[in-house]
Amino acid sequence: MFEHVKRIATLAWPVLIGQLAIIAFGVLDTAMVGRYSALDLASLGLGNSIYISVYMALSGILIALMPIAGHLFGAGRSNEIGNEVRQAFWLAAGLSVIGVAVLAWPAPLLRLADAPPELAGRTTAYLQILAIGVPAGLVFRVFNSLSTAISKPRMVMTLQVIDLAIKVPLNTWFIFGGWGIPALGGPGSALATTLINFGSAAIGLFLIARHRDYRALAVFERFCWPQWRHQLALLKLGLPMGLSYLIEVTSYTFMAIFITHFGTRVLAGHQIAANLGAVLYMTPLAIGIATSTLVSQTLGARDPVQARALGLHGILMAGGMAVVLTSLVLALRHQIIAAYTPDSLVAAAALPLVTIVAFYHLFDAIQCSTGFALRGYKITTIPTIIYAVALWGVGLGGGYVLGFNVPGTLPELFTGARGFWFANMASLVIAATSLLIYWLRISNPSHRYAMGHPSIHAE
Template structure:
């Protein structure tokens, strides 16, 4: 795909990029589905420990991953401006940043007790969750390394090889999970922590494949990724990445920790409640991949148009992407509501867990629209290299309205919550409301950013992170 390709309709261009991103993301999320489904057949205790441990890991990983994703709009704008030789140096600075983030993330995974203590989990659950997280500390360097490769390819409009590697990882996941969860070949049954062992193996396989492709494929030679000798970290380049990456990472962290703390607070209600929440949250994450793939594709095209100094194209593509994601997600939410019984039984045969999960699926049915609008709008803003104000909107809505309101409704500390919203349902109600507020706030701010760019069509966006 050429930079600033405007020969096809925006919907066609978005779809061409979105479908391999979607397949790849579904492959990644299917790893989590396999973890949940296979661990639920080992024991309810291990499933609850997996839910708690996975929530903590996702919070740490997504925050770090968000910082690294600052590479995508920067590379996308350079590619749109046809400044190919400047892409390699940016990738190398991203590698230095990934090394720093690995150290920070591993400390959080090796010493997770402060977060785990919020769950008030019994010792057996806490011990299993701790082992799960410490095992994943060995996966983090490879996972962040592969994220650099994925960010580069997405920004260039080349997501198919990323998809292929992610599908390979999924193929490996089932046998590796079976080996480590249930035991075999001389290994004991590790239960839930076995999922982390399988994830670690897959992370390193994926990273090594991606590195070999970058090093040997002639399609990357114009970007000066190799052959320039040792490149030390440069303060100016790292600061530019951090100015964009830190608020991006914080927005990811805020969004995910809303779910993390939901799981930790719901854990106070017992293993059955947290298991029902885990199934609902896991399937909601699967559905989220559709708007997320559209958001990624839309952001890539908007960034390339900005780099090519085509502000009207950037604006039109952005709104097409938001409308496409919202329309498809609303339709999908209706289908989920109609098929909720079949979906839950595919996760677990346990009637007690089914009863706990069923009432929560009503929230999936209607919050899909809110989630789709907010994520696509956020990605369009990141294409403009704007992330600070969206992060503030996320913090106020998701932590204040979502988590705070969910705590009041779900745990009912003031005795004012209606019975139907007490328990896990109250947390899901708070989260759904907050996502609607985020969507409205981000749409409002996007209009302001686009007007500013329309009045300055020759602005050198590729050199001015916002």
């Protein structure tokens, strides 16, 4: 077990640092745009919720390259990975058309949000700049997935940390103006992100072409057009992945919209809990990605017994870390909330929610790590159905019933924002239990998926 934990940790820590750098992007934008104007901060919040929903859904599809390339890498068939990467780039080009179209003309989505004209105008400007960077962002996602699949996550981490360092001066320049550039406010942060996306994509392509760890894959040694069999395989795996990301993002977006009805202080308390939950999630996410990589490589090497052991140890590792983090949050919750806000009323609203988040993280860690272990087996459809039923049905539907006390007889403890978080925790209990049971069946060495048969792409 120790050897497996060591291998998982070696891959997980660079992923964790990279993911924390990505979260820091959002924190920087919020803090710096908030100093510019309240209108721009509101447009950032609305625009970012739309952008994240679109980008995560599209980039999630491209993560399909990770288990496909991982199986080939583990099987010693690295010479076939280059073609899979070329096909992923073609798919990224097609998805870019969708992403650019949705973000460049966001009026239907803004009407759905009932945004007033001034807010809609600033949000449109913000999204149109981000739209330009979508192709670059998706190209970098291909590089990210490839690097993880061949156990080179430090390359991605290094670029993400450098991007974060560059983000600070670019944000300052474009948001507040200077050196011939007018103050752009919220759209300035979008311009900084877009330029960084193109820089990262260019470096990623250069590394694939010239770095010794990628050059052997021969990605750019020849040109090829889209091959529909490979495109179908990517989509068969990737579409459920993209949908699962969309389900997760929209469940939290709608949760925030509903909680708005309880007042600004309650909403502020919810935002503290949600942000803390997102930070905690980065640890099981990193462990899950590392576990998925090693499971797919081991299945490619036709060793289902080791694949099952790696998956189990990854899930146990994520659960163990969750127990530690939950204990820390419970012990330090007052100090954590104080670091977010000096407002005593907001702190009072946040305290019960942060307490719920501490326990909710235990189940979040199990569902996340188990879901990624299943991706190592090229299993994506059934988990997505589980997420839809749990997060949308139980989480949002149950949250609405509890939060707004639809029966009219619920105790106060389970109503309001707490009702939404209790329902969300219940949805994760269901998702974690269902995914774990399903993984135990799929990972059985006698099961056809455990053999990693190359003709099997998804269930």
